[in-house]
Amino acid sequence: MSVTETTAKFPVYDVVILGAGYAGLMAALRLRKKRGQLRVALVNASDQFLERVRLQESIVAPVEPRIRSISAFLAGTNIEFLCGEVISMDADQRRVRIVSRGLELEIMFDEAIYALGSHVDVDSVPGAAEHAYRLEAAEGPRSPAALRTRLRENAGRPIRVVTVGGAETAIEVAGEIKTAWPNLEVTMVTRSRCGEFKGARVESAVCAALARLGVKMIDRETVAEVRSAVVYEKPTSLVKCDYVWKRTDRWINFPWSSLPPVVPGVLDA
Numbered sequence: 001m002s003v004t005e006t007t008a009k010f011p012v013y014d015v016v017i018l019g020a021g022y023a024g025l026m027a028a029l030r031l032r033k034k035r036g037q038l039r040v041a042l043v044n045a046s047d048q049f050l051e052r053v054r055l056q057e058s059i060v061a062p063v064e065p066r067i068r069s070i071s072a073f074l075a076g077t078n079i080e081f082l083c084g085e086v087i088s089m090d091a092d093q094r095r096v097r098i099v100s101r102g103l104e105l106e107i108m109f110d111e112a113i114y115a116l117g118s119h120v121d122v123d124s125v126p127g128a129a130e131h132a133y134r135l136e137a138a139e140g141p142r143s144p145a146a147l148r149t150r151l152r153e154n155a156g157r158p159i160r161v162v163t164v165g166g167a168e169t170a171i172e173v174a175g176e177i178k179t180a181w182p183n184l185e186v187t188m189v190t191r192s193r194c195g196e197f198k199g200a201r202v203e204s205a206v207c208a209a210l211a212r213l214g215v216k217m218i219d220r221e222t223v224a225e226v227r228s229a230v231v232y233e234k235p236t237s238l239v240k241c242d243y244v245w246k247r248t249d250r251w252i253n254f255p256w257s258s259l260p261p262v263v264p265g266v267l268d269a
């Protein structure tokens, strides 16, 4: 049955909470404690709680979830868990649409708490959507699990990993990968300075620790295009991939590029 063929109606809730991450689940628990009579709906794409702050660990090994099932966790409370994807919200009409198991459902509410979190932006940099791995919950060919598989399969080969960004997440990723697979070449590329998010002392300590691990840092470079996977290989005789970034108005192609040079200005339009 297609999503558009069937539309079911849900009752009106006093509060609907969109997203059961840290913010949404905490909001639900607070409402449960303080006002037990409220009818509360908690909507989330998955029944499993996503610990985003541990996603970088999942590059190395699967992370055992501390809450296996949100619905089981909330059983017996006034919180009704609805497992589905929020596809639209009409604040004036106080309605939310979700898709659950192929059915489109409509929820009505008096108050809504919007806690859907954020997504990695893969649309601003050409090629990132196709090639870059990202730390998100999604399954699929660019998920943390897919990256783990690729790194494990190629651990004994001259694999190079580029992390884009120089703040907390990228530092954690670079550290995790380099610690687990010391023979891999890990490079961080950042448009600011690596580790500069908490002042000079933290920056110096972070950079020293990364350098000890053998992580390379390229500061003040803005990634303008991703032409191959962020994880790529460079055997001596076979060039398979390329990675290009831009410094002010100057394009830099890695010498092992198998693609034609990027024409300045083409990607700026």
Ligand SMILES: Cc1cc2nc3c(=O)[nH]c(=O)nc-3n(C[C@H](O)[C@H](O)[C@H](O)COP(=O)(O)OP(=O)(O)OC[C@H]3O[C@@H](n4cnc5c(N)ncnc54)[C@H](O)[C@@H]3O)c2cc1C
Pocket: 018, 019, 020, 021, 022, 023, 024, 043, 044, 045, 046, 050, 052, 053, 054, 055, 056, 084, 085, 086, 087, 115, 116, 117, 118, 135, 137, 169
């Ligand atoms: C690798 C990594 C490490 C981090 N480390 C730290 C750290 O050490 N300390 C720190 O303070 N912060 C850290 N952060 C940031 C922190 O994870 C976020 O600030 C936090 O997760 C935000 O919580 P949230 O509840 O708003 O959103 P989220 O945790 O993203 O939860 C949103 C929920 O909504 C669901 N959802 C999204 N869209 C839909 C939809 N359309 N329909 C249904 N459900 C949907 C998602 O599945 C998810 O369950 C880290 C982030 C990452 C990626």
